[in-house]
Amino acid sequence: MPGPDPDVDSGTGKPDPIAAFLVMMAAExxxxxxxxxxxxxxxRQAEMVIGPLASADRQDMKRLGAAWSQLASSSLARRISAMRQFYGFLMDEGMRADDPSRALPRPAVRRPLPSVLxxxxxxxxxxRAESEAAGGKAPAVxxxxxxxxxxxxxxxxxxxxSLPIIAVPRDAPFLSVTGKGGHSRMVPVGTRAQAALGRxxxxxxxxxxxxxxSRAGHLTRVRLYQLLKELATRAGLPPERVGPHVLRHAFASHLLAGGADLRVLQMLLGHADISTTQIYTHVDADRLVKLVNERHPLAAGVAVD
Structure with missing residues (x-):
């Protein structure tokens, strides 16, 4: 006997709006x-509190907001964002004429910057990594x-x-990388990284x-984290401060501090929206003051303190 259709609402027998929304998010x-x-x-968590979302009203949203009031601000913001996008989809598809999610609370969330090295x-x-690799042993290299x-x-x-070997061109200092959402980009590889990769x-x-x-296919993310923390300990650095994301942020923030353009960083990092790059990177206040004093057309003789 066939099981229930995941694209059909079991209560109404009609197409499931949430399933349709997820299909749109994936396809478009x-x-x-x-x-x-x-x-x-x-x-689905919202439905457990107030029932079918497609027929929910503003009073349901207020009940939902009360039920979610104890969540961490970041979790609450994520859930509210999902609700707003869902109702926007319903309105675009003509399934609703209004958006009840406007009755949900609006938490002010500041995204924390990643740890910086x-x-x-x-x-x-x-x-430390170079000195260990000098012996030529495969794990260290x-x-x-x-x-x-x-x-x-x-x-x-x-x-x-998960980098495939075909992503490494023989004669070009670039990698072909498939990032989030299946989007591909070309990533430059510096001279040092080229030399280490060649070894x-x-x-x-x-x-x-x-x-x-690895035996299972490729090195896992978990193992990469472990290797970096073990190296940090041997290098005399606090292991809790070192990880793949921290090094990615160091790449971005150090390039930005060196004068790289934010749009270039957006392309290198594979961010769909430049606002993500602006949050992800940071520039110290001293550099901003120096930039205004040196580059602003009316700055001559008027220094910013």
Whole structure:
């Protein structure tokens, strides 16, 4: 006997609006699997509190807001965002004429900046990796290549560990990377990272389609985290301050401090929206003051303190 149709609301027998919304998010906006799962979870959780969302009204939204009042502000903001996008979809599709989600609370959430390593600390980490790789042993050379690519190219952990060997051109200093939502981009590889990657490719076990193979396919994100924290300990750095995301942020913030354009960083990091890049990176106040004093057309003779 066939099971229930996941695209049909079991209570009404009609097409499930949430399933239709998720299909749209995947097809039209290229939402990643993890994003779709988060939307599905948040919307189903809302239904458990107030019933079918397609027929909910403003009073239902107020009940939902009260039920969610104890959530962390970041979790509440995520759930409210899912609700607003869902009702926007219903209105676009002619399933509703109004948006009851406007009755939900509006938490003010500031996204915290990731932990930052200084240039000196990254150099300390790289110095340890280089000294260990000098012996030519495969694990140490692999560690150096991983570290150089994280800091030298700003790759996400998943992008790095799942990098296929065909993504590494023979004669071009670029990698072809598939990021979030299946979007591809070309990522430049600096001279140092190229040299470390070249050393690793001569030692890399044959027979795998991945740059960093393992018995199960490719190196896992969990193992990458472990390797970085172990290296940090050996380099004399607090292991809790070191991870793939921290090195990706160091790549971005250090480039920005060196004068890189924000639009260029957006492309390198693979951000769909530049507002993500603005939150993800940071510039210290001293550099901003110096920039105004040096570059503003009316700044001559009028210094900013």
């Amino acid at each position: 906006r290229g939402a990643a699997a993890n994003t779709l799962a988060a939307y599905a979870h948040d919307l 200084s240039v000196a600390e990254v150099d300390q980490l790289l110095g 692999r560690m150096l290549a991983l570290l150089e690519l994280l800091y030298g190219s700003g790759l996400r952990a998943t992008e790095l560990v 690793w490719l001569t030692l890399r076990p044959a027979g795998s389609r991945f740059v960093f193979p």
